[in-house]
């Protein structure tokens with residue numbers, strides 16, 4: 142039965158109330174609506190623009206494989222911060238055909254042939270960070286993972302980076318992220334929209350220095366001319382500049398600012414790494430299996446399964462969005478133009494028919510089963526799939542490996558941590574509290 146021009150059912154609450162519930166508890170809100178209305182339902186979180194959430198892989202395939210011109214970008218819809226943070230000419234927020242032009246310029250920087258060198262750089266960054274961790278006292282892992290992923294992405298972006306400006310940029314990005322991540326500010330942002338934080342003077346005070354330092358770095362590089370990176374890759378910035386120059390259109394200041402802020406504001410890798418240890422430390426048998434594989438230097442089979450399972454069970458980005466430019470038939474419904482179609486990463490990954498014992502952390506499932514293109518979607522899909530999906534999984538593997546080789550970790554509390562909203566992602570609400578001990582000392586203790 143076709144339901145022309147009619148949206149799927151959803152909670153009958155006014156959009157102001159739905160916006161508040163979404164701001165306070167988006168994940169339980171999605172789950173309850175899913176239980177009540179099934180695999181396709183409508184939320185009215187933003188006035189005048191309904192969201193149709195999908196969790197059936199057949200529907201998701203339809204969205205990811207439909208011609209991209211039929212959709213506008215939707216990322217700024219779920220996260221109103223993205224517009225003011227990334228800037229309107231960020232690849233993530235552009236509509237077609239500009240989006241595809243831009244994407245083609247970025248993708249060579251994530252070419253498979255560069256991954257070995259990126260991997261070496263990731264190990265080096267993680268090793269240095271772990272060497273500074275406190276010993277035998279509790280600390281939250283998430284900020285440490287933020288430090289690692291920020292340095293990794295900055296080095297991947299700028300190639301050869303060291304020195305005072307680099308340190309200042311790092312400090313200012315951390316300041317900006319911490320400023321945004323205050324829970325009250327995030328709740329206001331989700332309920333009211335970006336004006337709640339961008340209208341005040343304070344936003345400019347934390348944003349301006351980041352923009353300025355990024356541009357200073359760009360000017361310095363342009364002044365010096367092309368330079369090779371210290372680790373054998375030239376850096377994403379150089380790739381971008383080269384492809385723009387090849388097209389005869391040098392990058393404007395606004396463009397370079399937006400592209401680089403999009404890259405350095407990567408939050409999902411750090412939260413995914415924090416979740417990896419949050420889950421592993423609460424499953425000692427699985428952690429032991431992983432440690433054995435890593436310390437024996439065996440192939441990365443279980444490690445890869447752990448990474449996939451973390452990204453399934455604790456997806457850093459719980460929804461991806463597309464704005465419909467013309468009506469589209471999905472299941473029984475003809476969804477009108479202007480609607481947001483939102484494949485729900487979170488709900489799809491919790492489907493029992495796709496993942497038996499879906500709420501359990503079971504990396505073993507990815508030893509027997511491939512990650513499906515439309516049922517395992519932590520990086521979204523289609524022409525807007527994360528350009529850095531391979532890079533991010535490599536980073537997770539290299540960082541986990543380096544940590545496991547360097548220290549023994551244990552959780553401070555046995556209770557699992559819940560999910561808390563952060564600026565661009567969802568992180569463990571206790572920050573992933575752990576205690577680290579050097580391997581050597583533990584070994585001595587065991588012998589004694």
Ligand code: HEM
Nearest residue numbers: 232233407409410413458461520521522525526527529533
């Ligand atoms: C575990 C880590 C990461 C996760 C879970 C993640 C997830 C995502 C998701 C869900 C999207 C939207 C996909 C869609 O709409 O279909 C996306 C897009 C994007 N991501 Fe990632 N991401 C991660 C790491 C990174 C890193 C490290 C970078 C850069 C160094 C990056 C750069 C981008 C860019 C540029 C886009 C926009 C692609 C486009 O619109 O064509 N991501 N990511």
